[in-house]
Amino acid sequence: MTEEDPEPPNRNASDCQQVFSVGWVRGLHLRPVKQIVQIAKSFQSKITLIKDGKEANGKSPMSILMLESPAHTEILVRASGEDAEAAVLAVGAIIEARK
Structure with a gap:
């Protein structure tokens, strides 16, 4: 952020979050959840x-399934760590996939 628009004081520079809409016709069922967990485990965040x-741990399939997320549900993906932005975008891409 610029000097005129400083980063909020409570937000850590290694945190990132974004809202995504579930694109899967059948919602977040086992197949997309498996993909989310697989990609999430590739990040340190x-x-x-x-x-x-x-809240659900992005690296726990059961935790994600317990959210019961049908198609078009909005999911906030939050990550903390050095690769947080990449992690949020990668997980979000799976959530929004149109299948």
């Missing part, structure tokens, strides 16, 4: 998926 205030 801590990855959290949030739906309606419920």
